[in-house]
Amino acid sequence: MALVTIIVGSATDRPVIDPVLDVLRKFRVPFELRVASAHRDPGRVAEIVHEAEENGTRVFIAAAGMAAHLAGVVAAQTVRPVIGLPVGSGPLKGQDSLLSTVMMPTGVPVATVAIDGGKNAAFLALEILALLPDGARIEKDLMDERERARALLVESEKKWLEELESASTMQT
8 A cells, every 4th residue: 555656747757756765765655656647648647646545545746847737636636635846847947847836726735845856745745644643653763864864964063163173273
């Protein structure tokens, strides 16, 4: 049973999607990946959403570039959380994707992450899953990950300050 279904508008978006998959694998969250276009085959997108719901999906991630209507089409088919992942492509480098994804009508929300923000799309999906009655493991894993990130930040600051101290000592 996939807890997260990722729907991608084109296989060319793979470089943006691979980090999503990496994060979900790291946190041992089952997912399903599908490639479907909101413009070329909206009926197939609807079928994918309905099948995913029947099979237990709790969160959707929809990634698309340029006109980027995929997340909205997914959101129109479900009341489960949809995370829009705008892909930086085309002449506007994702600005059009961002606006198409974030500007949704009242009652059909799409949570939207940054252009090419695949990792954050995955982390937001994990945070949503952590709220479920059986989400305690995911919540703990997320808290551990935050602690690791904090420790790395403190360590990098320490190293940088030591390098600055060493450089100033060498100049005198």
